[in-house]
Amino acid sequence: MAERSSQELDRLRDRIDEVDKDLLTLLRRRLDLVGEVGSIKHEQGLPIYAPKREAAMLMKRREEATLMGVPPQLIEDLLRRIMRESYASENDVGFKCINPDVGPIVIVGGAGKLGTLFSQLFRLSGYEVRILDKDDWPNADAILDGAGVVVVSVPIHHTNAVIAQLPTLPKECVLLDLTSIKQAPLAAMLSKHQGPVVGLHPMFGPDLSSLAKQVVVVCHGRDEARYQWLLEQIRIWGARLHEAPASEHDQAMQLVQAMRHFTAFVYGAHLRRERADLDQLLQFSSPIYRLELAMVGRLFAQDAKLYGDIIFSQPDTLARARHYMDRYQEALKMLEHGDKAGFEAQFNDIADWFGDFAKQFQSESGNMLLSANDNRSEA
Amino acid sequence: MAERSSQELDRLRDRIDEVDKDLLTLLRRRLDLVGEVGSIKHEQGLPIYAPKREAAMLMKRREEATLMGVPPQLIEDLLRRIMRESYASENDVGFKCINPDVGPIVIVGGAGKLGTLFSQLFRLSGYEVRILDKDDWPNADAILDGAGVVVVSVPIHHTNAVIAQLPTLPKECVLLDLTSIKQAPLAAMLSKHQGPVVGLHPMFGPDLSSLAKQVVVVCHGRDEARYQWLLEQIRIWGARLHEAPASEHDQAMQLVQAMRHFTAFVYGAHLRRERADLDQLLQFSSPIYRLELAMVGRLFAQDAKLYGDIIFSQPDTLARARHYMDRYQEALKMLEHGDKAGFEAQFNDIADWFGDFAKQFQSESGNMLLSANDNRSEA
Known part of the structure; x- marks a missing residue:
């Protein structure tokens, strides 16, 4: 390269630096x-995620x-x-405690990943948290004594x-569970406990640093008020609550998650x-080819028991899986007959x-693929 | 909220603005x-994507x-x-022309999306580009007269x-194709043409604004030099070239893309x-649930013929699809028998x-899911 250009390039790169x-x-x-905003929100008990202000701010910047x-x-x-x-940084500040007078929060399974996350969030909000894990059952009565909330995780x-x-x-006492199916646990809780009952499904993995924008499904049980x-x-922690009947939730989980x-x-x-x-x-x-592989491979970095649970825990999954095979066989027949027109x-x-969802899905995944390409590097 | 806090919040938000x-x-x-860097790179014929400089720069900023x-x-x-x-902005500047003395570039199928993209790139690099589309065959001899490169798209x-x-x-004349399968077209080109032949597979959709970091698979045919x-x-356009035997390429496309x-x-x-x-x-x-749905739904926003082509164009896909069904039936049997231990x-x-790929896939897709969550908004 000409020396002048090379010097010019260096000069420009210095300016970019x-x-x-x-x-x-x-x-x-x-x-x-x-x-500083976080500290004030903490004092005032305002949610860390403020969708309307965010949307307005982004519009103005655009x-x-x-x-x-x-x-x-x-x-x-x-x-x-x-x-x-x-x-994420607002986690360091802590969250406002909405109900300081409630009794201790007992997390049953509090040594698990999700249980640990919820323990932290409750503690960051100033609640007394007690753990009731596998080995603690001999002391269950003492641990549960005066409990204000029992979380089954x-x-x-x-x-x-x-x-x-x-x-x-x-x-x-409020009895709630965090299981990824909702009908059976909700029924079990309602029959066990006479007081307030609610089923929650946090739609995210336990490795999050913040609940901001994450969805928690709420299936009401008893004594909502x-x-x-x-x-x-939970809203103050940043999550968005989605209320749904337990049956609707379970059906959606079968169709998408389990299947x-x-x-x-x-695969x-x-x-x-x-x-x-x-x-x-x-x-x-x-990017798309990698993502297709990653969506399969990522499964096997996780816990066999967890996925066995999700797939085997609902009897309807079997019927769905059979229906899927029928569709597969129909498609295979077209392939066998070279029936491209039929396909x-x-x-x-x-x-x-x-309908319009296809375009929406394409555009959503398109943005992700662009960002996946940004993150690519190799010498 | 206390008035003082509210004022304080407004003041902080003004400062953030x-x-x-x-x-x-x-x-x-x-x-x-x-x-300005782009202009100099253009003059000097330097690739727009400089992985080593980029990696060094990012390391320093970190x-x-x-x-x-x-x-x-x-x-x-x-x-x-x-x-x-x-x-993307470097597309406006244009690219250095590596071989200004070559005859015209003829894009067969140049009215299609991918053909249009390559026409643009060649033109931005100062080549004469001619299009030979469906209706132009009566004039094929005139269009192809003196061609330096023929691109089949x-x-x-x-x-x-x-x-x-x-x-x-x-x-x-260099004869090349851009098809997403490589063995058959390469054989057809080698038997048609005595001169230089190469098969390329641009591993991206035609809607890109830049080739930076995108992969183009190169299957050598004849007269590589x-x-x-x-x-x-193509490297100057920003792409990364991956050389592979056509058979290896086709097998990979079957296992991942077609299946x-x-x-x-x-689904x-x-x-x-x-x-x-x-x-x-x-x-x-x-995010993960949406992505699972999106990866299915996005297919149907696209062209049935294109996907029919990818799936039906290689006879081996049928055998692979049958094997997949065998695996599906085995898994279904476990589900029928409630054999969670077997699963x-x-x-x-x-x-x-x-092995380690599972973790790698989990971390790659994890980053994408975080960025998908960033893009989420709702009031």
Whole structure:
């Protein structure tokens, strides 16, 4: 390269480095300001995630960006990423305690991952938390004495037995579970306990640093008014509550969660039996291709028991899995007969049925794929 | 809320707004500087994606961030997103022409989406581009006269016929195709043309604004030395080239692409037949749950013919699809017998086989899910 150009390039890169350092300074300042906002929110008991203010702020920044010739999507994406950090940092400040007079919160299964997360959140909010784990049952009566809330957070296949095993709870105590199925545990809790009962399903893994924007499904059991404070507490942690009948929830979990896990399991078994060379497969990596592999492979980094539980815990899953096989066999027949026209006709039929959702799904996943491509690097 | 706190909150938010405006100013300055870098790269024919410089720069920023108490992953994520914009803006500047003396580039199927993208890239690099689309065959001889490169970019099931249909090409002309299968088109090109032949598979959709970091698979045909300039040109567009035998490429595409599309198709058929309420299903949205749905639904926003082609174009796919069904039936049997222990044992077996890849897939997809959660908003 010509020397003049090379010098010019170095000079420009130095200037870009300076801009990036200014960027770091701005970030530091912003995190500090957000920390101060967090302290006030904590005092006032305001939720850490304020969707309306956020939407208004992003809209304003987009407009300003457009005027300055900066792509509006760029500033929006950057601010959203920065806000993720802000939510996480609010965990350090703690949360307002909505119901300081309630008795101790007992987490049954509090040594598990999800139980630990909820213990932390309750403690950060100033509640007394007690753990009742596997080995603590001999002291159960003492641990549960005067309990204000009992949270059941044990593997699905133990949930009903654990609920049945509980001693009689104080009448005003709130009994709730965090299982990823809802009908059976809710029924078990209602028959066990005469007081307020509610089923919750936190729709996220236990490795989160913040509940901001995460969904918690709420299936009401009994005496809703007496656990409203608890729902409000969860909102303050940043979560969005979605109320639904337990049966509707369970059906949705079967259709998407259980069956997607089941077919991903089969795909893993398939790759193994076909002696796929994973290293080689990854060489052909495009973001979507990698993601398809990752959605299968990620399953097997997790707990066999957990997925066995999700798949085997509901009798209806078997019927769904049989129906899926019928569809598979129909599709295979088209492949055997080279019936491409039939395939295309059914494809278009399904596309009609998906309607606008197909476009929405494409655009949602498209954004993710762009961001996956951003994160790619290799020398 | 106490009035003092409310005022204090407003004051802090004003200051955050000021920081964000400064951020916009920095972004504008950075885009300008990157634009100047692009001009010099264009003059000098340097690739727009410089992985080593990028990695070194990110490492330095991470260190500086740590010293300032800014999370290093935050600055890395932000800079990666900003760089995406920089790549795209380099399209406006154009690219250096590596082989200005070559004859015209003829894109067979140049009116299609992928053909259009490659036409643009060649034109931005200063080449004469001619289009030979469906209706242009009567003038094929004139269009192909003196061609330096012929790019075949037509639907898979037409590729071989279109190659056969080509008139005899100038001996020094490079013949290449962009089909997503490689063995059959490569064989067809080698038997059609005596000169340099290469098969390419751009591993991305045609809707991209930049080739930066995207993978193009290269399957060598004949006279590699005589199309090296062309591979260099593609590198300048920002792509990463991955060389592989055509058979290896095709096998990978079957195992991942064709079979994932096929099973997603079956899943779409299944959801439809089970009368799933998509609107309701989306209410239970966690990032992973949404992504599972999106990976199925996105298929149906696309072209039935394209997916029919990918699935039906290779005879081996049928055998693979049958094997998959065998695995499905084995898994179903475990479900029928409530054999959770068997399921867990096989799960752990597959997990062992995935080895470290499972963790890698989990962490890759985990980052994507975090970014999906950033993009979520609702009032």
